[in-house]
Amino acid sequence: MRFLKYTVLTLIVLFALAGAAVVGLYYYVKDDLPSVETLRDVRLQIPMQVYSADGRLISQFGEQRRIPLTLDEIPQPMIDAILATEDSRFYEHRGVDPIGVMRAFRVLVVTGEIREGASTITMQLARNFFLSRERVWMRKVKEAFIAVHIEQKLSKDEILELYLNKLALGHRAYGVGAAAQVYYGRELHELTLAEIATIAGLPQGPSILNPISNPQASVQRRRIVLRRMLDEGYISRAEYDAAFNAPVTARYHGAEIEVNAPFLAEMVRQETVDRFGLEAAYTAGLRVYTTVKSEHQLAAEFALQENLHAYDERHGYRGPQQQLWGFDPERFFRAEEDTRRPLPDEATLETMLRHGGARWTDQEIIQYVNRQPRFGRLQHAVVVGVHEQSVDIILRGGMQHTLEWDRLDWARQYIDNERQGRAPQRAADILNEGDHILVRPFDDGWKLAQVPGPSSAIVALHPQTGAIQSIVGGYSFSLSQFNRATQAKRQVGSTIKPFIYAAAFEHDFTLASLVNDAPITQWNPGSGVAWRPRNSPDVYDGPIRLREALARSKNVVSVRLIRDVGVDRTADYLARFGFAPHEIPRNESLSLGSASFTPLELARAFAVFANGGHLVDPYFIDRIEDQDGNIIYQANPRYACARCAESEYRETHAIDPETPLQQEFHQAPQVISEQTAFLITEALQSAIWGGGSWAHQTGWNGTGWRAQSLRNRNIAGKTGTTNDVRDTWFAGYSQGTVSAVWVGFDNLEFALGRTSLNANLGRQRQPIVGSEAGGTTALPGWILYMERVIGDVDTSPYELPSGMMSVRIDQPTGKLTNRSDHTSMFEYFVRGTEPKEFADSDGRRPQLFEDDDGLFR
Structure with a gap:
């Protein structure tokens, strides 16, 4: 009895001491313990997602990939797998599992090492939110106390839901929802038991147990999870056996991008970071909806790339990327300075030297191709067989x-930008076995290709609001992140002329005004050099109506107009279109396009003509929502016609005219008259459809005649080419869209050159020969874009503005006429500016001559 009494007393003392130790430890670390109240309003780090206007994912930004799920959305097998592996008594303990602690203590006594941590799911949650993973006793003490607090504040289901969404599971996947996407590219409920078990095995070592980095270790861990699930009765023996031997199917899956628009995505990222800060932009789960329609964006991407490939194919093949076998090593290293071809990486060079001239094995070829970087629509390939007129x-x-x-x-x-070799006759004239080449999709197969030499940009916006409809800043974002649509200021060439003519129209000129299309020579006594602006082509027609002069892009006419209006007045007028005043040259070269603007600036300026004279502000973010779907930012654009926009909004949303609206409709400023905008549009429609009578040999084409293939007489546009053909442009529009296309080399030293006819292709497959220009280099890309979007934009005819009239004029003289034959036409005038005199009965055009100003008024 005495022994029993001492034993009981000893146990009581030990328990008291243990309790006192626990209380002491608690007060010792109490000040360092965080408040678990924050868990009730916890905001998990969720990346920003960028969407098109029609809700398709464009991009995702953030260090952590996470797809938050409620417990109801997580399939039961995943919950069972986690509980069986991490904490089978989760629903029985209160944060700290005494049985688990005793088991870990026994292992420590027997082995002398800490092999089990006795951590419950609640303790792991405490560590993940508040502590580090440092293996020290004091961290475990804090972990236990925080776990007890968590159990007091949250229900078991709330704890488990937080845990399953917080877990770090490798490859930047946080939470089981994101892990399903990263490793299998599917939603969690679509996974097999083997795949669920693989994910459930990751928390103990996401970097060394994941199925991508270490498939063998992942399989072993998966089998442990399955065994625990079998022991706990969560799965049957048959399910266990099937999943036990299942193959590894995991591979890395990036964000499920539905629309490729990296240049737009980067614009959104920068704008969002500027607006909300870096941390909120990357972790607050923002959903950014852009103004870009997915189909328009895909059309722009395709048009830009296809147009650049067409240019490159006209100018010849620069050769394969590498010759992997059948090469002379000495010759190879002597040619190392040849910058046309990239040097091989170390692994490739080692294989090349080991094989010498011998063919690589198929496995070596596949490994080599698989590690090549991807860009644009191009794919890497290796030639393994050359036949008479085909290659494998x-x-x-x-x-x-x-x-x-x-x-x-x-x-x-390819010889240079001006010259090409002879057309090949057989496949061996082009390629050899062992050549590393590039191919691109073509019809139902592939076509030999290369990275295009020049660059390009396309931007389209809605002329009534400024909402960007599509934007592509280059061939491939992976090759260059420089956004040429918004950052590249390039000389605009003849696309400046509509603005010069608009200034003239507001200074008493009309579409029927005659200006002398004759050579100009201006002597500069200071430099001792004569300035001789010339037409392109170098052809002069004498007195010519301004409609035809603009449509045919007559350079000397543009010079005469700026002289009459005045350089400073013209420059001030151009600033109305949104061009920065300090970027507008104040000399006569302005009339030929010496100013440099970005494609977006040019598209915005042309929108003034398209919308009746209003300057809209381009924007690309429609709204931003937080992770709960609340709108925290809504674009508030200025409309070219605010009254029209409000009326359309009320009609679309069935809102009574007397009901006040929360949304405001602001009017964009009127910067030119509606009548001037209409006259320019008329002339630019002629730039596509031409005029005169081909039957009577008086017909003429505008510089944009290739756009006739769209078969729409309500579109207007203007080509642009710099004197040295370093920049080519086309800007075109209708009532529902305005877009600008630029093509040129990033290196200003390179000209786009010229091309000769390829005898293999003939004129049917390669109609573009001669010098590159806006109408042959940029316009085809614009046509490719419009072919895919024209059915989705407003191309209705422009209504005649008030204060205008049309009268029949004599085409050669621009004067009134009573004739109704091919020599006459109806022309539009602002009321009061129409001609007052009738043409002579013979209707002959005045003779060509050179004079001081060349103006006929």
């Missing part, structure tokens, strides 16, 4: 394909 290739993943002759025959030798 191996692409990424081991896919084999044959390039037939019609996919190769364009590839005559």
